Amino acid sequence: MHPAILGLVTIAIGVGGCVGYFYLSNMVLDHVIFPARGPNAGKNINRANQIRPWLFLFPALFALCLYLAYPVVETLRLSLTDRDADGAFVGLANYTQMMSEAKFWEAMRNNMLWLIVVPALSTAFGLLAAQLTDRIRWGNLAKSLIFMPMAISFVGAAVIWKLVYDARPAGTDQIGILNAVYIWMTGAEPQTWLTLPFWNSFFLMAVLVWIQTGFAMVILSAALRGIPEETVEAAIVDGAGPMQIFFKIKVPQIKSTIMVVWTTITLVVLKVFDIVFAMTNGQWETQVLANYMYDKLFRSNDWGVGSAAAMVIMLLVLPILIWNVRNARQEMR
Amino acid sequence: MTQLKLSDVGKTYGGSVEVLKDINLDIDTGELIVFVGPSGCGKSTLLRMIAGLEQISSGQLEIDGQLVNDVPPAQRGIAMVFQSYALYPHMTVRENMAFALKLANKGKAEIDAAITRAAKMLQLEPYLDRLPKALSGGQRQRVAIGRSIVRDPKVFLFDEPLSNLDAALRVATRIEIAQLKEQMPDRTMIYVTHDQVEAMTLASRIVVLANKGIAQVGTPLELYERPNSEFVAQFIGSPAMNLMPGEVIATGTQTRVRLEGGGEALSDYPTTDSDMGLKVNVGVRPEDFIETDEAMLFEGQVDITEKLGEVTLLYFNRTEDDPVIAKLPGVHRGMRGQAVRLTAAPDKIHLFASGQSLLYR
Numbered sequence: 195m196h197p198a199i200l201g202l203v204t205i206a207i208g209v210g211g212c213v214g215y216f217y218l219s220n221m222v223l224d225h226v227i228f229p230a231r232g233p234n235a236g237k238n239i240n241r242a243n244q245i246r247p248w249l250f251l252f253p254a255l256f257a258l259c260l261y262l263a264y265p266v267v268e269t270l271r272l273s274l275t276d277r278d279a280d281g282a283f284v285g286l287a288n289y290t291q292m293m294s295e296a297k298f299w300e301a302m303r304n305n306m307l308w309l310i311v312v313p314a315l316s317t318a319f320g321l322l323a324a325q326l327t328d329r330i331r332w333g334n335l336a337k338s339l340i341f342m343p344m345a346i347s348f349v350g351a352a353v354i355w356k357l358v359y360d361a362r363p364a365g366t367d368q369i370g371i372l373n374a375v376y377i378w379m380t381g382a383e384p385q386t387w388l389t390l391p392f393w394n395s396f397f398l399m400a401v402l403v404w405i406q407t408g409f410a411m412v413i414l415s416a417a418l419r420g421i422p423e424e425t426v427e428a429a430i431v432d433g434a435g436p437m438q439i440f441f442k443i444k445v446p447q448i449k450s451t452i453m454v455v456w457t458t459i460t461l462v463v464l465k466v467f468d469i470v471f472a473m474t475n476g477q478w479e480t481q482v483l484a485n486y487m488y489d490k491l492f493r494s495n496d497w498g499v500g501s502a503a504a505m506v507i508m509l510l511v512l513p514i515l516i517w518n519v520r521n522a523r524q525e526m527r
Numbered sequence: 528m529t530q531l532k533l534s535d536v537g538k539t540y541g542g543s544v545e546v547l548k549d550i551n552l553d554i555d556t557g558e559l560i561v562f563v564g565p566s567g568c569g570k571s572t573l574l575r576m577i578a579g580l581e582q583i584s585s586g587q588l589e590i591d592g593q594l595v596n597d598v599p600p601a602q603r604g605i606a607m608v609f610q611s612y613a614l615y616p617h618m619t620v621r622e623n624m625a626f627a628l629k630l631a632n633k634g635k636a637e638i639d640a641a642i643t644r645a646a647k648m649l650q651l652e653p654y655l656d657r658l659p660k661a662l663s664g665g666q667r668q669r670v671a672i673g674r675s676i677v678r679d680p681k682v683f684l685f686d687e688p689l690s691n692l693d694a695a696l697r698v699a700t701r702i703e704i705a706q707l708k709e710q711m712p713d714r715t716m717i718y719v720t721h722d723q724v725e726a727m728t729l730a731s732r733i734v735v736l737a738n739k740g741i742a743q744v745g746t747p748l749e750l751y752e753r754p755n756s757e758f759v760a761q762f763i764g765s766p767a768m769n770l771m772p773g774e775v776i777a778t779g780t781q782t783r784v785r786l787e788g789g790g791e792a793l794s795d796y797p798t799t800d801s802d803m804g805l806k807v808n809v810g811v812r813p814e815d816f817i818e819t820d821e822a823m824l825f826e827g828q829v830d831i832t833e834k835l836g837e838v839t840l841l842y843f844n845r846t847e848d849d850p851v852i853a854k855l856p857g858v859h860r861g862m863r864g865q866a867v868r869l870t871a872a873p874d875k876i877h878l879f880a881s882g883q884s885l886l887y888r
Contacts, residue, residue, distance in 0.1 A: 422611065422613065424609045424610070424611050424612075424613035425613045425614070425615055425616070427580050427607075427609070427613065428607070428609060428613040428614075428615070428674075429615070429626070430579075430580065430599075430600050430601070431578060431579075431580070431600045431601060431605070431606065431607045431627075432601065432626050432627035432630060432674075432678075433600075433601030433602075433627055433630045433631060434601075434626075434630055438630065442626075443615060446615075446617040446618075447615075447616060447617055449617070
């Protein structure tokens with residue numbers, strides 16, 4: 195069958211199945227299990243109403259358990275077993291082994307660097323872009339352009355930026371824009387940017403900043419629009435200049451949104467994998483936790499240590515995630 | 528002494544949409560000027576132009592003899608109280624009031640003194656360390672006023688400051704503003720409202736705005752007793768002044784008009800011989816009608832009565848072009864459906880020809 199037709203059939207079955215499930219299960223509940231007639235009609239209606247939410251939630255809960263909760267438990271179990279001993283329970287041996295590896299600490303250190311730099315720069319650039327594009331005629335066009343990288347997959351972005359950082363032997367024409375500019379400005383030899391330890395991590399971070407700035411800008415732009423115009427006018431009458439209005443009136447009023455944007459980007463950063471995988475694969479001291487996990491799990495085939503790395507990532511993400519969800523809920527109130 | 532002078536001031540949006548034109552107005556030091564007008568008449572725009580939040584499209588604005596068209600708001604010596612209070616939500620009451628002073632690089636002692644004085648004046652002392660969201664509407668309004676007081680401006684601008692308060696609080700705050708004005712007799716205030724009770728009670732002079740310009744300027748009672756046009760006559764006073772068409776039949780220091788409804792009215796408005804036969808509208812305020820058995824100005828059957836206790840409103844000709852309302856003091860029972868004859872004293876009868884008062888020709 196043609197793949198397009200296959201896709202359409204799949205969609206039809208999926209959507210039809212969902213509608214069918216909700217419709218039929220609701221009907222069975224109302225007419226067969228607790229019919230709204232007979233001596234217990236009122237009681238049955240109440241009972242049916244108590245059960246109905248769970249009935250409708252069941253597919254989602256089932257999928258969540260199967261694809262989220264179970265894998266977490268299974269990963270935890272795997273992280274406590276050993277592949278050489280045929281899956282025997284080894285306690286925290288995998289964790290100890292991981293802690294003794296220099297590559298793990300390199301990944302930890304890099305992750306922390308990413309954690310500081312990327313959210314800070316993305317939020318700062320996003321805020322700047324949001325403020326500068328606010329209320330100007332071509333602001334929406336500028337915003338669309340800045341937002342566009344959001345539509346590119348991380349791997350796609352990595353490929354684009356690999357070309358930016360590309361290096362050709364000295365004397366030949368450079369196709370990497372960074373080297374072209376570098377040579378034009380300094381006249382020095384072309385650099386293989388991605389192999390320069392320490393700095394290369396920042397070249398990788400630039401890719402994620404480039405992507406996440408658009409996200410930060412859109413959210414912060416909406417928040418800026420939400421600031422009551424009269425508070426800004428009051429500040430003008432009070433004698434505040436543009437900078438003071440921005441930093442003392444506007445930014446404090448959208449502080450909670452800034453925090454949400456910051457933490458949301460932090461979550462993305464903690465899980466960063468594709469960019470490092472596609473650009474350096476963790477060589478030249480650019481390793482990060484997610485790529486380290488992938489290395490262990492799928493290249494070394496060491497599910498024990500790989501799972502342990504996954505658990506570490508989860509532990510790091512969890513507190514920020516909880517804070518973020520709480521904050522978002524407060525926003526909604 | 529003239530403190531604020533507007534000469535031929537106009538406002539045009541986008542080069543073609545004219546909202547105000549040829550505004551000429553002199554405001555003296557210590558006055559409390561109220562801008563009133565129907566919604567969309569540009570009264571807030573005019574205030575914002577004085578504040579410097581809107582560009583003045585044409586004409587000149589002078590404050591204390593200095594042209595301020597292009598002077599930034601903070602340097603005009605004005606302070607503004609906004610309709611929505613516009614308190615900075617992330618600052619405490621104290622910080623809200625201190626903000627402008629800090630920007631002006633005032634010393635800490637001076638700032639504290641100004642805040643203490645304003646807080647005392649407005650009974651805000653217990654709330655100085657609260658955030659605006661922990662205050663009631665009336666308290667927020669007082670903070671907004673306090674924020675303008677601490678700057679010690681020459682001119683206070685109020686943009687419908689009471690419209691977000693409930694009725695009882697509105698009355699209380701109105702009185703507070705009046706008292707505040709008394710404590711600062713040398714400070715000028717300009718106050719925008721659409722509420723004519725606020726205008727009548729607060730103003731030293733009222734500016735009625737309509738049709739992109741000033742309809743009339745005067746003290747509240749001048750506007751009430753001697754409106755210069757049908758518009759002002761009907762805008763000031765509630766229920767609005769009745770207008771009844773008629774024809775001048777006798778002229779002189781007093782004018783006699785025969786009404787189309789059959790009655791006759793004698794007005795203190797003077798006319799000349801050339802006015803003989805002039806088509807006029809006779810204006811009588813509902814509260815100026817008196818019941819009579821003799822020569823009457825108006826006779827009609829009461830359609831509906833509204834008994835408010837202190838007064839009774841009688842509605843006549845409700846479905847016709849020229850409905851008439853009379854406001855009689857006290858309670859009147861069983862008036863509905865009855866024929867009533869009404870008249871009014873000559874000094875209470877206003878005459879208008881083509882919309883303009885005969886007094887101001």
